[in-house]
Amino acid sequence: MNTALWIDVGAAAAIPSRGARRFMFRDTPIAVFRAGDGGLFALIDRCPHKGGPLSEGIVHARSVTCPLHNWVISLETGNAQGSDSGCTHALPVEARDGQVFVDVGALSLAASA
Amino acid sequence: MFDARSQRPRLVVIGNGMAGCRAVEEIIALAPDKYAITIIGAEPNVNYNRIMLSPLLAGEKTFDEIVINDRAWYEANAIDLIAGVAATAIDRDAKNVALADGRTVPYDQLILATGSTPFVPPVPGVDLPGVVTFRDAEDVNTMKAACDRGGRAVVIGGGLLGLEAAYGLARNGMDVTVLHLMPILMERQLDQSASHLLTRALAARGIAVMLEAKTTAFVGDGRVEGVQLEDGGFAPADLVVVSAGIRPNTALAQQAGLDVARGITVNHTMQTSDPAIFAVGECVEFEKQLFGLVAPIWDQCRALASALGGDGALHFQCSDTGTKLKVSGCEVYSAGLFAGHDRSEDIVYRDAARGIYKRLVLDNERLVGAVLFGDADDGPWYLSLIKSGESIVDIRESLIFGRAVTEALAGVNPSDAVAALPATAEICGCNGVCKGTIVEAITQKNLTTLDDVRSVTKASGSCGSCTPLVESLLAATLGDGFERGPSIKPVCKCTDHGHQRVREEILAHGLKSMPEIMQQLEWKTPDGCASCRPALNYYLLCAWPGDYKDDKSSRFINERAHGNIQKDGTFSVVPRMWGGLTSPAELRAIADVADKFNIPTVKVTGGQRIDLLGVKKEDLPAVWADLGAAGMVSGHAYGKALRTVKTCVGTDWCRFGTQDSTGLGVKIEKFMWGSWTPAKVKMAVSGCPRNCAEATCKDVGVICVDSGYEIHIGGAAGLHIKGTEVLCKVTTEAEALETIAAITQFYREDAHYLERIYKWMARVGLDHIKACIVDDSNNRRALHDRFVLSQRDAQVDPWAERANGADADEFTPLRPALAEAAE
Numbered sequence: 001m002n003t004a005l006w007i008d009v010g011a012a013a014a015i016p017s018r019g020a021r022r023f024m025f026r027d028t029p030i031a032v033f034r035a036g037d038g039g040l041f042a043l044i045d046r047c048p049h050k051g052g053p054l055s056e057g058i059v060h061a062r063s064v065t066c067p068l069h070n071w072v073i074s075l076e077t078g079n080a081q082g083s084d085s086g087c088t089h090a091l092p093v094e095a096r097d098g099q100v101f102v103d104v105g106a107l108s109l110a111a112s113a
Numbered sequence: 114m115f116d117a118r119s120q121r122p123r124l125v126v127i128g129n130g131m132a133g134c135r136a137v138e139e140i141i142a143l144a145p146d147k148y149a150i151t152i153i154g155a156e157p158n159v160n161y162n163r164i165m166l167s168p169l170l171a172g173e174k175t176f177d178e179i180v181i182n183d184r185a186w187y188e189a190n191a192i193d194l195i196a197g198v199a200a201t202a203i204d205r206d207a208k209n210v211a212l213a214d215g216r217t218v219p220y221d222q223l224i225l226a227t228g229s230t231p232f233v234p235p236v237p238g239v240d241l242p243g244v245v246t247f248r249d250a251e252d253v254n255t256m257k258a259a260c261d262r263g264g265r266a267v268v269i270g271g272g273l274l275g276l277e278a279a280y281g282l283a284r285n286g287m288d289v290t291v292l293h294l295m296p297i298l299m300e301r302q303l304d305q306s307a308s309h310l311l312t313r314a315l316a317a318r319g320i321a322v323m324l325e326a327k328t329t330a331f332v333g334d335g336r337v338e339g340v341q342l343e344d345g346g347f348a349p350a351d352l353v354v355v356s357a358g359i360r361p362n363t364a365l366a367q368q369a370g371l372d373v374a375r376g377i378t379v380n381h382t383m384q385t386s387d388p389a390i391f392a393v394g395e396c397v398e399f400e401k402q403l404f405g406l407v408a409p410i411w412d413q414c415r416a417l418a419s420a421l422g423g424d425g426a427l428h429f430q431c432s433d434t435g436t437k438l439k440v441s442g443c444e445v446y447s448a449g450l451f452a453g454h455d456r457s458e459d460i461v462y463r464d465a466a467r468g469i470y471k472r473l474v475l476d477n478e479r480l481v482g483a484v485l486f487g488d489a490d491d492g493p494w495y496l497s498l499i500k501s502g503e504s505i506v507d508i509r510e511s512l513i514f515g516r517a518v519t520e521a522l523a524g525v526n527p528s529d530a531v532a533a534l535p536a537t538a539e540i541c542g543c544n545g546v547c548k549g550t551i552v553e554a555i556t557q558k559n560l561t562t563l564d565d566v567r568s569v570t571k572a573s574g575s576c577g578s579c580t581p582l583v584e585s586l587l588a589a590t591l592g593d594g595f596e597r598g599p600s601i602k603p604v605c606k607c608t609d610h611g612h613q614r615v616r617e618e619i620l621a622h623g624l625k626s627m628p629e630i631m632q633q634l635e636w637k638t639p640d641g642c643a644s645c646r647p648a649l650n651y652y653l654l655c656a657w658p659g660d661y662k663d664d665k666s667s668r669f670i671n672e673r674a675h676g677n678i679q680k681d682g683t684f685s686v687v688p689r690m691w692g693g694l695t696s697p698a699e700l701r702a703i704a705d706v707a708d709k710f711n712i713p714t715v716k717v718t719g720g721q722r723i724d725l726l727g728v729k730k731e732d733l734p735a736v737w738a739d740l741g742a743a744g745m746v747s748g749h750a751y752g753k754a755l756r757t758v759k760t761c762v763g764t765d766w767c768r769f770g771t772q773d774s775t776g777l778g779v780k781i782e783k784f785m786w787g788s789w790t791p792a793k794v795k796m797a798v799s800g801c802p803r804n805c806a807e808a809t810c811k812d813v814g815v816i817c818v819d820s821g822y823e824i825h826i827g828g829a830a831g832l833h834i835k836g837t838e839v840l841c842k843v844t845t846e847a848e849a850l851e852t853i854a855a856i857t858q859f860y861r862e863d864a865h866y867l868e869r870i871y872k873w874m875a876r877v878g879l880d881h882i883k884a885c886i887v888d889d890s891n892n893r894r895a896l897h898d899r900f901v902l903s904q905r906d907a908q909v910d911p912w913a914e915r916a917n918g919a920d921a922d923e924f925t926p927l928r929p930a931l932a933e934a935a936e
Contacts, residue, residue: 007929007930008929008930009927009929009930010927010928010929010930013294013327014922014927016665016666016922017296017297017666018640018666018667019665019666021922021926021927022926022927023926023927023928023929024926025929032927036296036297036304036305036639036640037297037300037304037305037639038295038296038297038300038301050680052680052682053678053682056670056673056674056678056682057643057670058642058643058646058647058666058667058668058669058670059666060638060640060641060642060643060646061459061638061639061640061642065642065643067669067670067671067678068678068680070643072643102929
C-alpha cells in the first residue's frame, strides 16, 4: 500500500476540456486530462507502446489517442483499448476549491525504493 | 401531556428544514412516544418544500402549496418549535445547545440538520442590491419583485437549480442569460450532446446560455447593473441570481469539535464522531460524498430513524438516483454513471427530427447510467435497472427503445424484430414514414432496391440512419428477391454515414457545430473519436469560412501545436521559404535560433526549405518569435494544408527556362498559404519539360512551356508513386492561378478527409474534374472566388499569433507548487 502524496498542480481551469496539461514529478512526466464530460484524470505521460506523450493526444469520451501511433488509452485505468495491450499508470486526481491535486504517492515510493 | 413529555429522553433537532423535519417524521412513525422533541430553526417559516422553489418562482405553485409541515403538525406531534432563533453553540459535555437569545436547550440526543449555504463567488460587488441566491422563499420573493419591474436577469450557474431559476425568471417575463463556468450545462448530469440540445431548447424559451463564462465582478452604482466576465465580456443585468453550488453548514459542528471534512462526517447510521450527535441532509458528508438531491437524503432520514427510533438495522448507503430538470416541456433525465468509465459501452440513440437523444451506459451487461433528452418517460425504468444491477443481455437490442418496446419484443429474435413491428411503427423518423407505407409501396409498386424505396416513400432519404431497417423490410417483404446494395464505408465506428453524406448534410441542414452534426446524423458515441473529430472540424471549417470557430481539441497535435511531433515528444520547425527562395538574413536568423535554443538537428527538406528538429515544446513560441522577427512565417509542414511550392530557377537563370517558374511558384505560394485542405497539398512549378522541380509527382504541378502553362494534378511520391495527369493548358499566369485555386477549392469541398488529390481523382474521375474546372468557366470562377473568400480568414500566421501569447497554456507545462517541497 502506497502512502498518498497529494500535490497541487495548478488551477482546474487551466486543464482544457478534451485536452491535457503535463508536469514533471522528479523525472516522470505526468499528464492531467479533462474529458468532454468534465472529468479529470491523471496518467503517467508515456504510451505503453513506444512511450509517446499521451498529453498531446486527442481526448474522446474517456480515452485518449496517442499522437505517435494511434493507440487508444483509457483515461481511467491507463489500459490500452481494443486489440492493443499494455498499460500506463493511472494516478488519483481530484479538484478541490478550483485547484487540481494529483496523488503521486505511488511514484514517490517507487522512486525511493 | 407535559408530564409525559418530561419523562422522555430529549431529542433536539437543529434545523427546521426538509431533512430535519423528515427525520423527525420518520422517528415518530417508528417510535411515536419515545422522545420529547424540540426543533430549532433560524428561519421564521414553518417547514416547506425547497424542491418546489422553482415552481414557486415560475408561478406554478403558491407558498401554501409547498408547505410540508404547518403549525398544526408540530402541535399534533407535541413538537416544541423554536423558530426564528439560531443555535449558536453546542456544549457536548453539558449536552446542551446555546441559542442566539441566550437560552440553552438540553438534549439527550442531538440531530444536526443545518443544511447548506449557497456558494457565492468571492468577487467584488457580491453585496450589491439585486444580487441574490436561490435558496429560500425569501429569495423567491426578491426575484419575483424584480420580475415585476422587468428587465434583464443573469443567472450564475447552469446546474439544475440555476436552470430552473432561469426558467422561472423567463416565465415571469425577464430577459434571461445563464452564465456557466463549465463547457457543459448541468455537467454533473449531462454530456455534451444533451447539453447542446438543452442550450437550444432554452434558447427557444428565451434563455441565452454562455458557457465557460467566469464571473470576475458584479458591477453597479448602488445596485447591480451587470456582470463582468474574465474574457472581457459584460452581461448587463437588473437582477443577478447566484446558483453556483452549495457548501455544507458545518460551523456549529466544527466549533463543537466534531469530525468535519467538507461536510459533517457520519457513519452508516448517520452518527457523527460524538455518539449522542447525529447529522442528516445537505450538511452531511458520507463516504466522501455530499448530498444535494432529495432521494438520498430521504434514505438518510430512514437510516437515522432506524438508529434513534428502531433497531438500527437500516443502514444508509450511497445509491444511484435519477435527476430530472423541472423545466416545463423540456424533458431531461440523468441517472447513474452517465459519463461512462473503463470497460463501459455506450448505446446512443438520436432522433434528429424529434430532438431526442438517449444514451445508455453499460458495464459488463448491466446498465450503469442513462442520459435522456427529449423523451424522458423511461427514466425511472432505467433507474430501476441501474439499481437492480440485473443483467440486460437478453433485452440489450431493444433497451434503448424503452420499456414498452422491450417488453413487447421480449422473447422475440432480434432479427425478426422488424417483422414483429406493427404496420403503424415509424421506420423513418426524418420523413415520418411508417412500416405499413413502406411494405405497401414495395408490394404494390414492385420495388426491389433501397433506392426505389427511397424515391417512392422518402424513407431513409434524409439522415439515412434507418437504412438497415428499410433494407430489413425489403428483405422480409421480398424474400430472396432482394439484394443489398454496395455498402458505404463509414467515416469511423462512431457512425454509419460515409464522408460524402456527412458533408452534404452539413450544407443541407446548415449544421455549424460538431454537436449539431452528431445529433443530426445520429452519431453513436457521445463525442466522436480521434478519427471523426478532425474530419468534422475540417468539414465545418471548409463549409463555413470565417464563421466556424476552429476546435483545438479536434486537431491532431501537429496542427494544434503548429509543429511536427517527433518520436521523443519534441517538435520540428519548418519556416516557409516562398518558392524555395531564401536570403542571407533568413539563413542567419535560422542559424541564430538553432544556436540560441540548442536545436540539435538542422536539415534541408525535400520541399526546398529548412527543418529545425528537436525543438522543445515550451521553446516553440520563442523560436517562432525570433523567426518572425526575420520575416518568416509558418511553413505548415505539419498540417493537412498547403505545404510547399517547389520551383526551379526558370528564365531568371536557366538557359532552358521557358517562363518565370520561380516567380509563379512564389505567387502561387503567397496566394495559397494558410489554406486547410482534406490532406496535405504539395505543389511545384517547373520552368521547362525537363521538370527539375519534379512537378509531375505533386498534388498540383505546373510545367512551363513556350506557349504557356500545363496544369497537372494527382501526382504522388510517397506510399504510392504516381505521375500526374494533365488537366489543361493555359496561356497566362493569371489563368494558371485561377485554375489552381479552383482545383484546390473543388478538392477542399468535395474530397473525404485525409484523401489526397490523386485518390480523390481516382474516385471522382479526371473527366469529371475537367468538366467542372476546365469546361465550365462559370464554375471555375465561382470556385476560385470561394477559395479567395476562405483565404481571407485563413492567412493569419499561426506562429505570430502564438509568439504573441495566443494559446499560451498549450506550450506551458504545469508547475506543481509543492512537488519538491512535498518530498
